[in-house]
Amino acid sequence: VIIFLVMARSKRATRGTYSPSRQEMQGSRVELGNVLKPPPEERLI
Amino acid sequence: ISPQPEEGEETLRVVRLIKNADPIGATIRNEDESIVIGRIVKGGAAEKSGLLHEGDEILEVNHINMRGKNVNDVSDMLANMTGTLTFLIYPKLQFQLPPKEHHMVHVKAHFDYDPEEDLYIPCRELGISFVKGDILHVINQEDPNWWQAYRDEEEDQTLAGLIPSKSFQEQREVLKQTIVGDKNEDKKKSSNCSCVKKKKSKKTLFNPSNIDSEEIPTYEEVALYYPQPNRKRPVVLIGPPNTGRHELRRRLMESDVDRFAAAVPHTSRPRRDSEVNGKDYHFVPRHVFEADIMGSRFVEHGEYENNLYGTSIEAIRNVVSEGKICVLNLQPQSLRILKNSDLKPYVVFISPPYLELLRQNLAKNGHHATEDELKEIIERGREMENDYGHYFDYVIVNMDMDKAYDEMLQEINRLEEEPQWVPAMWLNS
Numbered sequence: 001v002i003i004f005l006v007m008a009r010s011k012r013a014t015r016g017t018y019s020p021s022r023q024e025m026q027g028s029r030v031e032l033g034n035v036l037k038p039p040p041e042e043r044l045i
Numbered sequence: 046i047s048p049q050p051e052e053g054e055e056t057l058r059v060v061r062l063i064k065n066a067d068p069i070g071a072t073i074r075n076e077d078e079s080i081v082i083g084r085i086v087k088g089g090a091a092e093k094s095g096l097l098h099e100g101d102e103i104l105e106v107n108h109i110n111m112r113g114k115n116v117n118d119v120s121d122m123l124a125n126m127t128g129t130l131t132f133l134i135y136p137k138l139q140f141q142l143p144p145k146e147h148h149m150v151h152v153k154a155h156f157d158y159d160p161e162e163d164l165y166i167p168c169r170e171l172g173i174s175f176v177k178g179d180i181l182h183v184i185n186q187e188d189p190n191w192w193q194a195y196r197d198e199e200e201d202q203t204l205a206g207l208i209p210s211k212s213f214q215e216q217r218e219v220l221k222q223t224i225v226g227d228k229n230e231d232k233k234k235s236s237n238c239s240c241v242k243k244k245k246s247k248k249t250l251f252n253p254s255n256i257d258s259e260e261i262p263t264y265e266e267v268a269l270y271y272p273q274p275n276r277k278r279p280v281v282l283i284g285p286p287n288t289g290r291h292e293l294r295r296r297l298m299e300s301d302v303d304r305f306a307a308a309v310p311h312t313s314r315p316r317r318d319s320e321v322n323g324k325d326y327h328f329v330p331r332h333v334f335e336a337d338i339m340g341s342r343f344v345e346h347g348e349y350e351n352n353l354y355g356t357s358i359e360a361i362r363n364v365v366s367e368g369k370i371c372v373l374n375l376q377p378q379s380l381r382i383l384k385n386s387d388l389k390p391y392v393v394f395i396s397p398p399y400l401e402l403l404r405q406n407l408a409k410n411g412h413h414a415t416e417d418e419l420k421e422i423i424e425r426g427r428e429m430e431n432d433y434g435h436y437f438d439y440v441i442v443n444m445d446m447d448k449a450y451d452e453m454l455q456e457i458n459r460l461e462e463e464p465q466w467v468p469a470m471w472l473n474s
Binding site for chain 1: 119
């Protein structure tokens with residue numbers, strides 16, 4: 001499953017053109033993009 | 046120690062913390078050239094001091110400039126520092142909110158989690174792994190995606206760990222289903238199982254409100270239930286056929302008739318002369334039986350030679366009120382009804398061992414199973430765990446009948462002595 005997520009992510013990375021109008025029309029898809037994007041790395045101090 | 050800010054002046058703050066070999070319990074992230082505090086972790090010096098906050102920028106540590114540094118380097122550097130650390134902080138907020146009081150929530154995990162395999166965990170070194178059935182104590186839900194928690198019996202760990210929040214995990218599960226949906230569909234078609242399965246719509250657009258969140262295995266809130274001597278929890282045995290479930294139940298019932306009892310089933314079959322109503326069966330006319338089915342009074346029911354048979358909630362409750370432990374062999378489909386009742390069942394899954402041992406165990410009882418039969422039993426077991434695993438309190442792999450029996454009895458004894466984690470809704474009602 002992780003592999004699929006990685007695949008989905010890399011697809012997103014290469015094809016990713018920011019298209020706010022498309023996101024607006026699909027509404028919740030915006031949220032999905034947020035979930036998929038790994039957060040900035042945090043390190044423990 | 047914070048210098049008094051003057052009106053209109055940019056406020057910097059100096060924070061001194063004593064650090065030992067352990068981390069101070071804060072995470073940092075890079076924001077452009079800055080080192081910014083990502084989160085304050087429960088249990089560490091940073092949290093206890095109350096002087097560091099999410100979003101604060103660390104400008105200096107012990108007069109070493111932090112700007113332009115990478116978080117990995119800063120983390121490594123601080124790991125080797127002990128004693129008094131002097132932080133020069135550029136606070137994010139001019140007005141600090143008072144720290145929120147967090148009330149602890151206890152949850153049971155319904156999925157396995159390994160932070161090492163999670164691309165999305167913000168801070169891998171804080172991730173805690175768990176498996177289905179583990180109890181987690183959630184102490185901070187401020188971040189909607191990542192909760193801070195301790196695993197049960199590891200509360201003495203200094204720092205809390207990170208686990209995906211319920212909503213984050215739900216979103217991820219939905220996403221997985223939409224991506225791998227087609228594959229699963231194919232796989233299920235090829236296996237010839239006779240079970241009735243609720244097919245989820247696989248091609249849903251992402252929208253959690255479309256999906257019944259109870260179907261997505263994440264977390265379930267639990268609470269401690271203390272054994273009550275005059276109200277024993279019914280013990281429910283679940284498992285695929287030919288795993289020794291009936292044998293285990295029979296042994297249990299014969300071991301102590303004053304302690305264990307069966308629920309008296311209902312039937313629409315006419316009473317025979319040798320039979321006693323209310324002892325062998327509750328004999329009821331068919332139309333009464335059917336009305337009771339409609340009224341959801343049965344945990345499960347079925348038809349045999351044109352007569353209806355079933356186990357009612359009331360029959361189980363009668364055993365409980367006699368002060369005995371009701372032992373039930375049920376189909377997993379019955380678990381939902383039972384769980385939503387007031388009976389507080391304790392569900393034990395009897396799992397088949399690996400194929401070769403299953404073959405030998407069956408042969409001991411004169412049952413020479415074919416390869417296909419054995420595979421079917423194991424596959425059914427897997428499906429049950431997959432579909433109903435979140436109802437199970439305990440799993441016994443039946444490698445050996447005597448050992449399985451001892452294990453089960455020990456577990457039942459424990460139920461009468463120790464508090465157990467049960468769905469929180471059982472204690473609220």
